[in-house]
Every structure is written in C-alpha cells, then in structure tokens.
C-alpha cells in the first residue's frame with residue numbers, strides 16, 4: 001500500500017491535470033466534487049485514512065494533507081474567478097423562510113362613517129363643501145346671530161388664538177361662507193373637525209367631527225327638513241329606526257329642533273342602559289329653519305327665500321351605530337380596535 005505522501009503526490013498530479021483541462025464552470029464543479037465532495041471526494045477519503053495511523057504518523061501526515069487541501073482550495077477559488085457561478089445558483093432562495101407581510105393602510109373608521117353620510121346626501125343631490133378650522137369671531141358667532149357677550153356663547157366655549165381668531169366650535173360658519181358666495185338654490189353638506197373647551201371623558205373630547213347641512217331655496221318649509229332628515233337617518237340606521245323631533249334653541253335657526261334616535265343598545269327597554277342612561281333616546285343632531293337675520297347678514301332676501309340647516313355629531317353617531325361606549329377609542333390608534341372596521 002502506498003504511503004500517504006505518495007498518494008498525495010499522485011492526487012496532486014491528477015488535480016493539476018484535471019484543472020488544466022477545465023473549459024467551463026460545469027467542469028470546475030465536477031473537479032470540486034471529485035476532490036472535496038463530502039462523501040467520496042478524494043481528499044475526504046484521504047482524511048479518513050488518517051484514522052488508521054499512529055499518533056506521530058497522524059501528526060506528520062495530517063499537516064501534509066492539510067497543506068494539500070489548502071492548495072486545492074486556492075486553485076479552485078482561482079479557477080472560480082475565471083468561471084464564476086451565476087448569481088442565482090449561488091444565492092438560492094430559502095423556501096423555508098416565512099414570507100414578508102405587507103401591511104396596507106386603511107381609512108379610519110370615522111372617515112368611513114363620514115363617507116357613508118356623504119354618499120346618502122350626494123344621492124339626494126347635495127354637494128360637499130369645506131371651510132377653515134381656524135375661524136374669526138364673526139363667522140363662528142356674530143354672523144350666526146350670536147351677539148358679543150350673548151349667554152348662548154357659553155355652550156360653545158372654545159380655544160381662542162387671539163381676540164379675533166378661534167378654533168371653530170361648529171361647522172355652521174361655513175353656512176355663512178357659502179351663502180356669501182353662492183346664490184340660492186343651495187343644497188350642501190359640510191363635514192369637518194370642530195373644537196370645544198371640554199375635558200375628555202367617554203363621550204367628550206376637545207376635538208370631534210360634525211357634518212352640517214344647508215338647503216336654501218324658494219318655498220322651503222319645516223316639512224322639507226323633516227322629510228330629508230328622516231330619509232337620511234333611515235338610510236343610515238335602517239328603515240325600522242324610531243326618531244323624534246324635540247323643540248330646541250339655536251340663535252341661527254327659528255324654529256329649532258333637536259333630533260333623537262331610539263337607543264340602539266336597549267331600544268328603551270333597560271332603565272340602567274349605559275348608552276342612553278335609561279331614557280331610550282340619544283340626541284344626534286340640532287336643526288331648524290334658517291333665521292331671517294342670518295339671511296340678512298349674507299344679503300339673501302328672507303322674504304323671497306327660506307331654508308333649513310342641521311348639524312350632526314359624526315363621532316357620537318358612529319358610536320351609536322357601532323355600539324362603541326368610548327369616544328376616545330377612535331383616537332388611541334389601537335390597531336385591534338381600528339382593524340375591526342376594515343372592509344376588503
């Protein structure tokens with residue numbers, strides 16, 4: 001039997017011989033397998049032979065063998081530069097890795113609810129208008145028939161920027177802005193953010209959303225207001241929903257009303273109900289016929305034209321529609337809450 005150094009000499013010759021004949025990367029891969037293949041590679045087999053040697057012999061033979069291995073590896077990597085492996089073969093996909101998840105954005109539940117409201121009014125021929133969130137005292141109060149120091153201002157306390165500018169307390173100032181520019185007939189809704197000086201609790205926040213409605217034309221009566229709001233509320237909550245109009249007061253409408261809908265949680269059957277406090281009703285909007293003084297303020301002749309307006313709290317109505325007990329859930333950005341509203 002040949003000694004190990006002799007065998008190595010023979011294999012070195014074989015390696016050099018084969019290496020000189022390489023024409024492409026396939027030959028190169030075959031050469032690598034022939035010498036370094038994990039089971040039958042010549043070098044692998046030579047290393048196995050070390051087992052049968054005595055410790056001293058093993059040491060000497062081992063180092064010769066290691067040198068040979070390094071030689072082979074060095075030549076192989078040199079050859080590899082000449083015949084490089086294509087990228088795809090080198091970096092094969094690991095099919096066992098879990099895929100990367102893509103997260104899609106989605107509209108906020110209040111945006112979805114607002115769109116639902118807009119759709120109903122658009123189907124009735126209304127168009128959508130917007131106005132500034134920072135308002136002047138004139139548009140937010142005076143033009144709407146709230147004189148300075150009038151006690152009615154108390155229930156619309158807000159955050160003032162200076163003596164003249166404030167964060168609007170309702171979407172009603174946009175009524176004025178639109179009537180200043182457009183002549184009747186007017187049929188619009190105005191969604192947007194509004195602000196009040198409130199301490200946050202389960203049903204109050206210093207910022208929330210309203211949608212205003214305004215209709216001005218010849219011959220408009222309270223019947224139009226009632227019919228349109230009834231149609232709207234039934235389209236939103238279903239045919240069976242009960243609603244009621246209660247007399248109320250707003251400086252910019254006369255007569256004025258508030259509209260309540262039947263409590264969706266208890267239908268008036270639970271005197272301990274957390275949603276309606278046992279009354280069976282929930283107020284969702286204020287409304288009325290446009291006060292003649294408001295028309296005068298925007299140069300519309302109240303003898304010729306009449307109109308109606310309403311203002312609805314979007315957040316509170318959404319809370320009722322989805323039976324959500326906490327207004328703050330809308331603003332906490334907890335994905336477990338928000339994802340429940342995504343429709344795909």
Ligand code: PHE
Pocket residue numbers: 169170171172212250253285286287288309310311312
């Ligand atoms: N702006 C009133 C509010 O915020 C609601 C309202 C709008 C009432 C239009 C009547 C007409 O409470």
